[in-house]
Amino acid sequence: MTSHVYILRDLKNPRFKIGKANKILARARSFRWESIDFHQSLGLRLVSETDAYTLEKILHRTFRLASVDPLEVVASGGRADGASEWFCTSCLPRLLQYLKDNQDLHPHVMVSGGELAELLEKQLQPSQADVAREHLAKEKEARRIEREAELIAFRHTQLEGLRASLKVIHPKIVQELERQKQSRNVVGVCDTGMGSYLVLADTVQLPSGALLWGLKPLSTHYDYPLGSGSIMSGFSQMTWPEGTIFKVELPRVHLHEDSLSETDEIIYEIFREEFEWFNQLKRIPVEWMSAIFPRSLFLSPSSDDHRNKHAIDNVMDALSKARSR
Incomplete structure (x- = not known):
């Protein structure tokens, strides 16, 4: 050798x-x-x-x-x-x-x-194998960059679609909130562990099928590519001879907490004035609303339920004070 x-x-x-x-x-x-x-x-x-x-x-x-x-x-x-x-x-x-x-x-x-x-x-x-590996690595990186660019472009399309959809429903909500203000039906906001509610009330009993809140459930629904939601769609109402109490669900984003998603940031941007107004309203105790609206929303509270009667009186008293201001 x-x-x-x-x-x-x-x-x-x-x-x-x-x-x-x-x-x-x-x-x-x-x-x-x-x-x-x-x-x-x-x-x-x-x-x-x-x-x-x-x-x-x-x-x-x-x-x-x-x-x-x-x-x-x-x-x-x-x-x-x-x-x-x-x-x-x-x-x-x-x-x-x-x-x-x-x-x-x-x-x-x-x-x-x-x-x-x-x-x-x-x-x-480099050997042919090295060249092939390098070429494959470059192709993978190019595909990764391309997919990333596609995701960014699609996310931009999503957010612009969301913005456009929100701008359609925004005037409807503003009009209804203004109507509630003019009717002096706004009592305050109730914050719970499951979310927040705008509380409305009136001293008259509404006829069967009539609602204090004037928007239909789908009126605040928004759609965008591969996404959807509602601003104020969940609601409950109780009415009796002495009056009517109504609660309508608010989006959690109205609190403007930390770490908001891009979607929530756009919602807050469009509804900033309305959300700031919600946060200035009187806070209604959770105990009042849970007594007025039992878990089974289709059952009326018992007329001899002292807790229920006390909660109703408190809400109506809060309404009276709000109207007197």
């Missing part, structure tokens, strides 16, 4: 390394390719490892007086591994002459620096 003795020039320092390796580039890689001037280096191909070891030792002994201190090699950026195998370039011409004069004693084939540099260039070139 053939082997090599290499003579590798340091790129930055006036020294060269004498060593033995079956594959010169593989050995040079252990002390960094970028630190070697391959064009000014050379290799000696011998017929066996034994001949390569012999020539390496002869060259080390012959030119030992030109060796570089290993500590100096390490201090100037060299690796500790093989630090004792570096020699001053001042002896390089004599070494080359020695090899030429003793070709018959140490038969070898010269591997020029140009050949070594060419081998290194080929070594550094």
